[in-house]
Amino acid sequence: MIKKINASFFLFLALFFAANFSQAKETESSGDLKTEIKQYISHHLEDAYDFSLFSYTDQAGEHVYIGIPLPVILWDNGLQIFSSSKLHHGESVAHVGSNYYKLEHGKIYKTDAEGTINYDESNHATNVAPLDFSITKGVVSMLLIAVLMFFLFTNLAKSYTKTGGLPAGVGRLFEPIVLYIRDDIARPNIGEKKYGKYMNFLLTIFFFIWFLNLLGLTPLGVNVTGNIAVTFGLALLTFVITNFTGTKDYWLHIFDPLGGSMKWYAKIPLYIILIPIEVLGIFIKPFSLLIRLYANMQAGHIVLMSLIGLMFIFKSWLGSPLSFGLAFAISIIELLVALLQAYIFTMLSALYFGFAAEEHEHH
Amino acid sequence: MEKLISEFSLGLFFWQSAIFIGLLFLLKKFAWKPILSAVNERESSIKDALEAAKEARAEMESLQSDNQRILKEARAEKEALLKEARNTKAEIIASAKEEAQQEAQKILSQAQAAIQNEKRAAINELKEQVGSIALDIAEKVLKNELEHKDKQMQLVNQLLEDTDLE
Numbered sequence: 001m002i003k004k005i006n007a008s009f010f011l012f013l014a015l016f017f018a019a020n021f022s023q024a025k026e027t028e029s030s031g032d033l034k035t036e037i038k039q040y041i042s043h044h045l046e047d048a049y050d051f052s053l054f055s056y057t058d059q060a061g062e063h064v065y066i067g068i069p070l071p072v073i074l075w076d077n078g079l080q081i082f083s084s085s086k087l088h089h090g091e092s093v094a095h096v097g098s099n100y101y102k103l104e105h106g107k108i109y110k111t112d113a114e115g116t117i118n119y120d121e122s123n124h125a126t127n128v129a130p131l132d133f134s135i136t137k138g139v140v141s142m143l144l145i146a147v148l149m150f151f152l153f154t155n156l157a158k159s160y161t162k163t164g165g166l167p168a169g170v171g172r173l174f175e176p177i178v179l180y181i182r183d184d185i186a187r188p189n190i191g192e193k194k195y196g197k198y199m200n201f202l203l204t205i206f207f208f209i210w211f212l213n214l215l216g217l218t219p220l221g222v223n224v225t226g227n228i229a230v231t232f233g234l235a236l237l238t239f240v241i242t243n244f245t246g247t248k249d250y251w252l253h254i255f256d257p258l259g260g261s262m263k264w265y266a267k268i269p270l271y272i273i274l275i276p277i278e279v280l281g282i283f284i285k286p287f288s289l290l291i292r293l294y295a296n297m298q299a300g301h302i303v304l305m306s307l308i309g310l311m312f313i314f315k316s317w318l319g320s321p322l323s324f325g326l327a328f329a330i331s332i333i334e335l336l337v338a339l340l341q342a343y344i345f346t347m348l349s350a351l352y353f354g355f356a357a358e359e360h361e362h363h
Numbered sequence: 364m365e366k367l368i369s370e371f372s373l374g375l376f377f378w379q380s381a382i383f384i385g386l387l388f389l390l391k392k393f394a395w396k397p398i399l400s401a402v403n404e405r406e407s408s409i410k411d412a413l414e415a416a417k418e419a420r421a422e423m424e425s426l427q428s429d430n431q432r433i434l435k436e437a438r439a440e441k442e443a444l445l446k447e448a449r450n451t452k453a454e455i456i457a458s459a460k461e462e463a464q465q466e467a468q469k470i471l472s473q474a475q476a477a478i479q480n481e482k483r484a485a486i487n488e489l490k491e492q493v494g495s496i497a498l499d500i501a502e503k504v505l506k507n508e509l510e511h512k513d514k515q516m517q518l519v520n521q522l523l524e525d526t527d528l529e
Contacts (some may be wrong), residue, residue, distance in 0.1 A: 010471035047375055073374075104387075106370075132374040139378040146386045160401035165408070178398060199399060200391040207382060228367055229376040233383065 006275035037309035048137040050086040076130035116337035189350040194357040206346040212337030246356040254278040
């Protein structure tokens, strides 16, 4: 049953993008299809200021976007809040109060009334970019997942009190995963004594990443976990928790890795090399987390969308079904990757917490 | 790398952190804590139940072995009692026999003594009678002597012959 739903779901996904691309092809027959697809993919990978589902060009030659505009929040000598529909996807200048803003390459810049953007020699915009706290597509997706998670798991929690210790409803599906995280991720990596205080973070981060990854596979076209700012935020929390809960032994391991096995004067030349490596390790561990999740999700989206794009490049009876089949197979693999990346992130976080929480019997 | 940094959106990072930390605390209070405690409670209750079952089984086993032991002891006791009874029986029979024998002996010896007494008394009486008979005979002999000598002699002889001394 679930398999069937997934299959039809991905079919829908493929058809959805197919519709988009075919639209693009018809309207811009003069443009290069390959560049068009490339632009489309890179546009998809970035965060957006509105939740657009699809776009087309009407008979008058104007782009029409179907979707929901989202609030843009800027800090530019005071809070500036306006609807993203004013930006018109970078096609015109937004006039807010006495200021003018223009969307250029996914960023909002302050401009004059005509919307001129100045570029330096390396083609970077030199205009002022105000601090941007907009509720973007990614933020909306995260809020959506947060609300979903809140209702899902409070519902599961309530079902225990109702049934007297037995899970009920949808939550029953997730109880084994909760138990798996506790018994196979937290307990063996952190240890029986201390795993309890890390459980909240591990459970939240696992489901948060997993659900966001899955949302990224829907035709809504969001790419939240493939955004470096999001994975940076997640890894930063792992970093903070690891180092703030670090025991004496954890810091001792970093600044005195050899312990009492050597005389102090013998350790000095070794430590000139060892201590910088260990200190660097504190930062490299969470950094690897953020890059791994970002790169995996980003790559997955690029591969999947490129394969879908290939269908319109081949335009043959052989090539297009072939790339469709390939895209379908990759979609299924991506479904696994979504779970796998959430697992790896959680697993490695638990491992780092385990390092931080370790306590040796003193030598 | 440069592209990554220029792509980095501070706003998204800010909202992500805010949403995630908010979610973390909300879920901690309303979901993870009750879920984990409920699960722990369930697990410990299952563990307790299993342990109780194990204990009950052990108890039953010990009870069974106790029963076995008691049965064995009872059987041994029965055996001992029977043996004792048999011994007592034999003893009683033996002692009864002995007593009876003694009694018989006593009765026999009493009887013999009585017979002896009777015999003696009888002999004495006989002696007396023989004496009186002898006197009578002597009287009669004396009387016959007085008539004639032959006859007297004849009588004495005849009388003596008739008298059977025992």
